Structures are given as structure tokens and as C-alpha cells.
Amino acid sequence: MEAIDIALGLFDLLLVFLLLWLAWLVMSSEDLFKAIVLFVAFGLLMALVWVRLEAPDIALAEAAIGAGLTGALLMAALDRLNAVKPMPAAAVVTSAKREQPSLPSKVLPLVALVLIVLGLGYALLSLPDVADGLVPNVKEQMAQSGVKNPVTAVLLNFRGYDTLLEMVVLLLALLSVWSLGGVRKLSPRNTNPVLASLCRVLVPVLILVSCYLLWVGADAPGGAFQAGSVLGAAGVLLLLSGWHVEQKILLWPLRFILVLGSGVFIIIAAVLFFTQGGLLTYPVAQAGWLILLLESAATLSIGATLAALFFGGIPKSRVDQ
Amino acid sequence: MNIPMIYALLGITLFSVGLYGLIVREHLLRKILALNIMGSGIFLVLVALGKRSVGDLPDPVPHAMVITGIVVAVSATALALTLMLKLVEVSGSAVLHDAPKERS
């Protein structure tokens, strides 16, 4: 065992310990604001874990979403929560006169927790140490996939219909938020010159990074999901700095971008179904650019959907208002 | 006991901690946080088990599943938060109460 292995092992143990501690604090701390901040830290450390597990594609997605967008969504929800009812969240729990939880109702979940850990742990440890899973199948087909990054090949080619359905899930989530009537605006804050200038520098860089991730995803870690999340983050930053969009632009162009990903997917799937005889079975020669086309559309849709989910409100036409 | 297995065990522990929080804590925002932590635990188990392959590369199929999973999780979180805010608007409380007996 070399020194570097020991150092990495110690790092792994530290990471495991920190994640457990943070998860426990997120669940147990009384202050919701604190819990959200700790959850963001948890997401950042998860990104490190993905790097340690040789999953850089997931690390990129986690850093953009788990540590960034989810935190922004939670913070915005907390802000709106406090706007709806000014009294602090903790006061509500105590004021709603509920009987003190009995001892069994405190202890039983803990016992269940320990039993679940033991049971699942036993199941995990009884698995074989070496299992190739689908690695041989992926390796065998890589040459025909049109890309060099195996994760992108799985996402857009081998299991393309998963990704197609996932685009629809994203769209459904946004439609559900809209059909609930949307949420109220964030509490007004005076716009700030520093935030505005930060936006002016960061947003173009984020768009550039997004394009880079999309392009590089064909043969290195990256791809539509990471690029879309970065684009979504740029949108969130713009919305936070008080960016106003013409209603005109919000109406049809936004809706067009929102359905672009699923739309292009479905059209390509249908065309391939009739010409190639299978849903999303790409002809080998065309696979590369078909995947790039799909990914570009998906990136735009994911970015727009995530930013719209953060905004929460429904864009209305003048007639509706 | 190899490194991926330690992370897999971390995954199930995180899942259980999240499940515990989901059951014990009352505030809905906390329950949403709990669901996110449970999700992270599940993703961890998936990827850690995919690292058992003999070759130089880990199994890319769980990786792809987890990436889509993360994006689905964030959109589900956004929907759950909206539902919570709607509930607070209607009932004035971010805690789920048992339905009154006479109604059910």
C-alpha cells in the first residue's frame, strides 16, 4: 500500500464522516435557513464523492444542480414561506398545540432506522465483489454510438428513450407548477450595482461554459444535462438580479424553447421509427450529429425549464391579464 | 472492504437518515430536504455498485441513470415546494395535520 493510497483512504473516510454529519444536521437543526445552507454544503461534498467514484459526469451535474439550483429553489421557497406567514416556522410547530410525542413514537423510528441500515448493509455486503454489469455490452457497441464518452452514449443512444421520457417529466413538472397557479413573486429587494455587474460578467461566461460542456460531452465528461443546468443557473442569476423580460418574449418564444427538447426528440424518434424500423435507432454514420442536435435542443429546454421552475410564475399574455 | 463498498454503505445510511427525518420532522420543507438526502443515498448506492467492474472504466449505465435522476429530483423538488407554498396559503401552516375524524 503506497502513501498516496493511504492518504486517499483517509480522505474517503473524512468525506464519509462529513456527509453523515451534515445529513444529520440538515435533519436535526431547528433553523430551516441553517438546514438549507448545510444542505448546499452537503451537495458540494457529494460532488467530491462523485469524483472519487470516477463519475465526473455526475460530479458536474451535482455541482450545478445539487449544490446550486436546488439550494436556490429552497431559499426562494423559504423566502416566500416567510412572506406568506411572518411568524417563524418554529413558532408554528410549537403553537399548534400538539401532544408531546410519546416515547415509542420517538424510539420506534430510530429502531427502524438501525434495522434498515443493518438489513440493507447485509444485502450490500453479500453482493459479489466483482460484477461487470453492462460494461461489456457498452464496450461492444461504443464504436457504433457516434460519440466517445460512454455516459453520453448510454444517455442519448443506447437508452435514448429514457432521456426522451425524462424531458417530458421536466416539462410535466413545470406544467404542474403552472397549473397550481404559480407562486408569488420573491419579496422585493433593491437591485444592487455589484450584483448587476457580477451578472454582466458571469452570465456570458456561464453561457460559454454551457456551450463548451455541450460540445465536449461527445468525448469527455459533460453533455446536455450539465450544459442545461449551467444555462438554468445563468437564468436564475439573471432573475435574482432583477432582470425583466418583455411579456411578448415570454409567451410564445419561451414556450417554444420549453417544448423544443421533447419535440425534437419525438420528431427524430418518429422519423427513425419509419425509416430505420426502430425508435431512436440511429444509422451509424449519422449518429454523431443526430446526438448533437438532440443534445442542443435538450440543453435549451433544460435550461429554460429550470429557470422557469425557479421563477415559478406563469407568463401571461396581455389578454389574460 | 473496498472503497466503493464504503460509499455504498454511506449511501444506505444517508437513505435511512433521510427516511428518519421524513418520518420524524413535521415541517414540509424539512420533509423535502429529507427526500433529497434519501435520493442522494440511492444515487450513491447505484454508482458505487457500478464501480465493481474489472475493467479500467466504471459501469456508465448507472452514471447515466443518476444524471437523469438528479435532474428529475430538482424538478420534483420545485414541484413539491410549490405544493407546500399552496398548502401554506390555504391552511396557514406548513405542517400536515391528521384529517378530522368526522370527515374521513
Added chain:
Amino acid sequence: MIDFFSILLLLAGALFFLAGTVGLLRFPDLYTRLHALTKADNVGLGLMIAGLALQAESLSAAGKLVLIWGLVLLAGASVAYLIARGALLRGVLPWKR
């Protein structure tokens, strides 16, 4: 020789991070903690990036590392300002001896 300089820079960077973290844990109020974190971490990260850039395989890889440093500097400085301003507006008073 290059390895030696890398190690030296990384260790110096780690020292700055350590100092910043000690400041975060020991300083009395939000403003002094922000001051410790932003300043020490920006320099620490710069030294770390310099150490890593010496090990980079190509010029473009080193360039990406420097770009990351630039972005962190920009974001760190702006966010520190925004946090401090938010705290001031909420009436958090600076610490006085």
C-alpha cells in the same frame, strides 16, 4: 525541480486556507469572518492553482485552471460584499471591543 515548486506552492496555499478557516472559527462577528475567509481563501486558491498549473499537461489545461481562479475571485468578492451588505441592512452591528 518543478515538483518541488508545486509542493511548495500547494503547501503555502494550504497554509492560507488554514489561516482563513481559523479566522472563520475564531473571529467574533460576521464581518471579520467574511474578511478572513475571502482574503485568505482567494490567495490560498491562487497559490494552489499556481502549484497545479505547473503540473498541467498542456497550456490550455493551465489556462482553464487560471480561469477558475479568476471566476472564484470575482464571485467570492461579490458574494462577500452582498452578504455583508445584507447583514448591514438587517441591522447586524459590527463587533466592537
